[in-house]
Amino acid sequence: MKDTWFANENYTTLEIIEYASISNHKVKRSVKITDINLIDDFISRIGKINPQGEMYISFSDSAEEIALLFHSEDAVQRIEIIQGRFKTPSTSFNIRNEIEQELYRDIVALLNKR
DSSP states (O other), X not given: OOOOSOSOOOOOEEEEEEESOSXXXXXXXXXXXXXXXXXXXXXXXXXXXXXXXXXXXXOOTTOOEEEEEEEOSSOEEEEEEETTEEOOTTSOBOOOOHHHHHHHHHHHHHHHHO
């Protein structure tokens, strides 16, 4: 079982992609971020979220899905947000908490700017 959010370092690009739904991967909106300070801020904030998760949740096919794709020289690290909740590396979810909610609001705000 993975115990960290990020397997690599030195991410240079972050793509945020909002899909039509969890079952329909037609892209609704997307944004590409190359500001290293902003990318590092997101990495730091995500790193504060428990990577083990506390529960499993089932979602309907119409649930919202946002993907965060962190690009480094060697790899892409994908983090999924489903219905406003971060899917942990252990494939479960945490009980709602302020860190995740604030981070989710900031991600949606970036999508809304595009």
